[in-house]
Amino acid sequence: AQSVTQLGSHVSVSEGALVLLRCNYSSSVPPYLFWYVQYPNQGLQLLLKYTSAATLVKGINGFEAEFKKSETSFHLTKPSAHMSDAAEYFCAVRKTSYDKVIFGPGTSLSVIP
C-alpha cells in the first residue's frame, strides 16, 4: 500500500530564511505527487504537482519541489519565507488517476518575524 511521510509535524523558520518541508513516499512506480497548503480556517489549495514532465516543479507563491526517484522524495522549498507562508502543508500521492489520493500527516509551518 502507498504511504506518505512528512518529517516534522511542526517547522519554524525566520522570515527571509529558507523553507524546507520534507515528503517521502512509498510506491513501486513513480506516482503523481502533490503539495497542498491550508491556511487557517480555509480549504486546501494546490501549491504544485509532479506528473513526470519535469523533476523540478515550480508552484505558486514562490514554492518549488524536486522529485528524486532514488530517494523517493518530493521535498518542498522556498528560498525566502514570508509571514504569509504560515500554514499547514500536506504532501499527497496518487499512484494512478484511478487510485485514491493518499495524504501525508501534514507539517505546520510557523514564520518568526
Next chain:
Amino acid sequence: DTEVTQTPKHLVMGMTNKKSLKCEQHMGHRAMYWYKQKAKKPPELMFVYSYEKLSINESVPSRFSPECPNSSLLNLHLHALQPEDSALYLCASSHGPQGRSGNTIYFGEGSWLTVV
C-alpha cells in the same frame, strides 16, 4: 478557473436535526468528492462520485447521505449526527479517472459543522 463553491460556510445543528451541505463546480469535472477533516489532521475521504454515480463509500455511517443531482452539484445530507461528527467538510472535484495530469483534486473552502 479552479473553483469549488461550498455552502453554508458554517452550520450548527442539533443531534435530531436534518440539514444539508451543498457543493458546486463549473469546471466540467466529472468526479466529485466529500472529505472530512478534523483539526490538524489530513482530510479523510468519505465519498466519491464519478460521472454522477457513487463509486466509493469509505464505510461512512448512514447518517451521512450523499447525492449528486447533476455533474455540477454535490450534496451531503445530514441526519441524527453525533457531536464527534463536528469537523470541516470539504468538497472537491477533478477531471475524473480518464482525466489528465494525475487527475488533480481541487478543493472548496469547506463547511464548518458543529453538532450540539
